[in-house]
Amino acid sequence: MLKAWRTIATQTDEQALQAMAQDSMNNTAHSTLQVMKRNSDLAVFDPSKISVAMSKAFIAVEGDSANASSRIHELVDQFTQNIVDTFVRRLPAGGIVHIEDIQDQVELVLMRSGEQKVARAYVLYREEHARLRAAKEQGIHKPHPSINVTHLDGVRLPLDLGRIETIVSEACEGLAGVDKKLILDDALKNLYDGVPVDGVSTALTMSARTLVEKEPNYSYVTARLLQDSLRREALNFLDVAPEATLHEMADLYPKALIAYVAKGIELEHLDPKLAEFDLVALGQAIKPENDNNFTYLGLQTLYDRYFIHSNNVRYELPQVMFMRVAMGLALNEANRTERAIEFYNLLSSFDYMASTPTLFNSGTRRPQLSSCYLTTVPDDLEGIYGAIKDNALLSKWAGGLGNDWTPVRALGSYIKGTNGKSQGVVPFLKVVNDTAVAVNQGGKRKGAVCAYLETWHMDVEEFLDLRKNTGDDRRRTHDMNTANWVPDLFMKRVFEDKAWTLFSPSDTPDLHDLYGKAFEARYEAYEEMAQNGQIKLSKQVRAKDLWRKMLSMLFETGHPWITFKDPCNLRSPQQHVGVVHSSNLCTEITLNTNRDEIAVCNLGSVNLAQHVTESGELDVDKIRNTVTVAVRMLDNVIDINYYAVPQARNSNLKHRPVGLGIMGFQDALYKMKTPYASEAAVIFADRSMEAISYFAIQASSDLAAERGRYESYEGSLWSQGILPLDSLSKLVEARGAQFIEVDTSSTLAWDELRQQVLAQGMRNSNVMAIAPTATISNICGVSQSIEPTYQNLYVKSNLSGEFTVVNPYMVHDLKARGLWDEVMVNDLKYYDGSAQPIDRIPDDLKELYxxxxxxxxxxxxxxxxxxxxxxxxxQSLNLYISGVNGKKLDVTYRMAWFRGLKTTYYLRAMGATSVEKSTVSRSTHNAVSSSIEPVAAPVAAPAPAPKPVRDEFELAGEGAAVPLACSIDNPDCEACQ
Structure with missing residues (x-):
């Protein structure tokens, strides 16, 4: 030691010799000492390591200036010698000293010497090293120097910088325009010592989420970061692993599936039959990389509303959920494991997505997989309340409802049994409304029902007012949907400006079951009877006046929707066994109903965006494969489905209808660089639907050859070789050529398909229907159904929260032209996501977007x-009208009828002005701005009748700033969810 040699130099020779002898003894003694490390290894006792540790503590307190350095060296030498002497005295013959004992002596010497601050620094130094050692023992090789994380078991460990760097790196893999350092730096600013482990995931997720408006790919990054907490929650519950990165899921997903099925059966959530599958093979078939396909909105929606949970702990992971749905749909297949893998591949790739009830309940103990139920309400008290009870039972298991109320007698009608007068339809609808609120689809989403009434019903005028916010609240239904069931004869009377007569169905019961020319003849006969006094309860109105009120209420309240009775029936394949009396909750289902049959439909949608090639061509071969498997899945639903009421089971097994639709139509147009407002888009709508129709009919016919025809096939249009395209002629003939204009072109081998159907039959009475797909399109990250883009940049609100939605196609194109920057983001915010007023955007992109x-x-x-x-x-057809007025509504809805549409859905109307923006950083546009002018030519009235004068179709508040009749992001709206 240095101090020993300095002492020797100033002492007498005798003293020096004595000191040297003593020092030699000490050196000999401590040289025989050994140190036991914490891992039980032995090492030579080295005093210099004690000196280094104390020096660090002194420097931490006093700094490393020249003056301080001299003092520190002297004290460190002295204190080190004292510690060495202590152990030499204890073990003069040498021995083993534990490392913790040495550190305890360092603390003791510092405290006894009055160096409390240094002792504290040494204690902190010692604790930090203990923390780092513990971290390494836990596999944390890059611990944060100051932030500890509180794990689920309450243990605090250093934040693993290495792990979160891996998580963020994985989240950014393969995505252009994202910066992992930006996410990490921002997230670390929001962390604190003791943060819960899920708080780390949340900080990362929120940091990425704030960047979505600048780069849409951050939506994928956010979703991948969200999965970190999802995996932790599920894998812990299943006792598979405490946590996992995406790459680790390749090994963990197969284990998670096996554990999940066992746990789900144990908790009585899953059908025990799932254990009969080859779970090892299914686990190996899972594709963890498909987790990367989710946007943030899509994954959060799944987590909040679809994953199976126990006491609010979600123990289902995305790919496990898709496999559970696939297994549930393959239960009755002979080669169930192979079919489950086939179904899983279709679902997890987003090429096709099953409907929400199927995703909710497939593979569970109560597999209510069907989407829509249609009922006819009879005209007697027992039947009315029986129908309301059926509504409750069907709604409990997530079914959407369409009720036909036309048979119920009108207000003032005679009641023979009591010799009194009826209160009409409206009071019963109030009960239906409250039932839908009380039975809210099993607590998973708001109960939803739509009441339909034919336009000749005496109560139709009060029916139009049901959604108004004024008037007697006992005669209002604020929560349910309503729809007009409009005969062709009424529309003809509107065009011809003729009178229209209202009746009670108790006086004209057969009108309910008539359509086309038969309806016209019988209706005119009843009119003559009313004029002759043979029918006492009737009312004559001007058809245009009633039409105007229908449009006014549609504008004011968003209801009742306008649907057309005759095309639904004249083109129905099942007209030989009944009548279509209404559509469903979302106006895409047109099936027969009566007192003994509740129509059921099972839905799924092809993601059209996934079937457009890199070169912008429709991939017909892929459509064939997707549609063939999808129709098989839909047909399986019918046999597996849980039926809450017997009338639904009887009807579904007898007719076996399914509804295959599409979504992502707008995305497909973007990939093809085709504006929605173009003839090319109309042609693409034609050709793409032709392909889906062709292969869907072909698939159902092939299933008939394999499994047998549906029970009521004989006598159907199918059995006569009349396909949907052919049924157009029935509508034209019945309506009259002057009242319809439709295209009948085709490109595929339809004659061959007709012959196949005649030879093999059909497995399903109905095969196609285009649903709104509001939620499942969110899951797949594409535009819903056949909708145009709502806005290019906006915040969407739904039951899962608020999400920034940016049009990724537009951003990509603007980046390619060097136009995407902060100013562009700000401009889009200011103009409500519209590209039209922004001068920098080229005209071709304005048209496309x-x-x-x-x-x-x-x-x-x-x-x-x-x-x-x-x-x-x-098809669920939402109509968007900017600068709405009565004339625009009149022309649009007349055109819908004139073009042969069966139904329309929500009216989404925007007023002529928009309010001033107060949250956008802008210095030059702080004023009320005019609405954007349409980019397409104005619509010409398609009808041959004279144009109505403007006064007849003005709406209250025309030209004022008005909200949407139905907001696209309304969390209470079925179509928005």
Whole structure:
């Protein structure tokens, strides 16, 4: 030691000799000492390591200046010698000293010497090293120097910087325009010592989420970061692993599936039959990389509303959920494991997505997989309340409801049993409304029902007022949907400006079951009887006046929707065994109903965006494969399904209808660089739906050859070789050529398909219907159904929260032209996501990225008309109208009828002005701005009748700033969810 040699130099020779002898003894003694490390290894006792540790503590307190350095060296030498002497005295013959004992002596010496601050620094140094050692023992090789994380078991460990760097790196893999350092730096600013482990995931997720408006790919990054906490929650519950990265899931997903099935059966959530599958093979078939396909909105929606949970702990993971759905749909297959893998591949790739009830309940102990139920309410008290009870039972298991109320007698009608007068339909509808609120689809989403009434019903005028916020609240239904069931004869009377007569169905019961020319003849006979006094309860109105009120209420309240009775029946394949009396909750299902049959439909949607090639061509071969498997899955639903009421089971097994639809139509147009408001888009709507129709009919016919025809096949249009395209002629004949204009072109081998259907039959009475797909399109990250883009940049609100939605196609194109920057983001915010007012955006991109309110409704109607010729049911067609007024509504809805549409859905109307923006950083546009002018030519009235004068179709508040009749992001709206 240095101090020993300095002492020797100043002492006498004798003293020096004594000191040297003593020092030699000490050196000999401590040289025989050994140190036991914490891992039980032995090492030579080295005093210099004690000196280094104390020096660090002194420097931490006093700094490393020249003056301080001299003092520190002296004290460290002295204290080190004292510690060495202590152990030499204890073990003069040498021995083993534990490392913790040495550190305890260092603390003791510092405290006894009055160096409390240094002692504290040494204690902190010692604790830090203990923390780092513990971290390494836990596999943390890059611990944060100051932030500890509180894990689920309460243990605090250093934040693993290495792990979160891996998580963020994985989240950014393969995505252009994202910066992992930006996410990490921002997230670390929001962490604190003791943060819960899920708080780390949340900080990362929120940091990425704030960047979505600048780069849409951050939505994928956010979703991948969210999965970190999802995996932790599920894998812990299943006792598979405490946590996992995406790459680790390749090994863990197979284990998780086996554990999940066992736990789900134990908790009585899953069907015990799932254990009969080859779970090892299914686990190996899972594709963890498909987790990367989710946007943030899609994954959060799954987590909040679809994953199976126990005491609010979600123990289902995305790919496990898709496998559970696939297994549930393959239960009755002979080669169930192979079919489950086939179904899983279709679902997890987002090429096709099953409907929400199927995703909710497939593979569970109560597999209510069907989406829609249609009922007819009879005209007696027992039947009315029986129908309301059926509504409750069907709604409990997540079914959407369409009720036909036309048979119920009108207000003032005679009641023979009591010799009194009826209160009409409206009081019963109030009960239906409250039932839907009380039985809210099993607590998973708001109960939803739609009441239909034919336009000749005496109560129709009060029916139109049901959604108003004024008037007697006992005669209002604020929570349910309503729809007009409009005969062709009424529309003809509107065009011809003639009178229209209202009746009670108790006086005209057969009108309910008549359509086409038979309806016209009988209706006119009843009118004559009313004029002769043979029918006492009737009312004559001007058809245009009633039409105007229908449009006014649609504008004011968003209801009742306008649907058309005759095309639904004249083109129905099942007209030989009944009548279509209404559509469903979302106006795409057109099936027969009566007192003994509740129509059921099972839905799923092809993701059209996934079937457009890199070169912008429709991939017909892929459509064939997707549709063939999808129709098989839908047919399986019918046999597996849980039926809450016997009338639904009887009807579904007898007719076996399914509804295959599409979503991502707008995305497909973007990939093809085709504006929605263009003839090319209309042609694409035609050709794409033709392909889906062709292969869906072919698939159902092939299933008939394999499994047998549906029971009521004989006598159907199918059995006569009449396909949906052919049924158009029935509508034209019945309506009259002057009242309809439809395209009948085709490109595929339809004659061959007709012969196949005649030879093999059909497995399903109905095969196609285009649903709104509001939630499942969110899951797949594409535009819903056949909708144009709502806005290019907006915040969507639904039951899962608020999400920034940016049009990724537009951003990509603007980046390619060097136009995407902070100013562009700000401009889009200011102009409500519209590209039209922004001068920097080229005209071709403005045309391509026109939003829903900038596309004239004629293009939506034309495209829908082209699809409708191929569809044996209907389509949920939302109509967007900017600067709405009565004349625009009149022309649009007349055009919908004139083009042969069966139904329409929500009206989404935007007023002529928009309010001033107060949250956008802008210095030059702080004023009320005019609405954007349409980019397409104005619609010409298609009808031959004279144009109505403007005064007849003005709406209250025309030209004022008005909200949407139905907000696209309304969390209470079935179509928005």
């Amino acid at each position: 026109a939003n829903a309110f900038e596309v004239e409704p004629r293009w939506l109607v034309d495209a829908a008309s082209r699809r409708q010729k191929w569809i044996d049911q209907a």
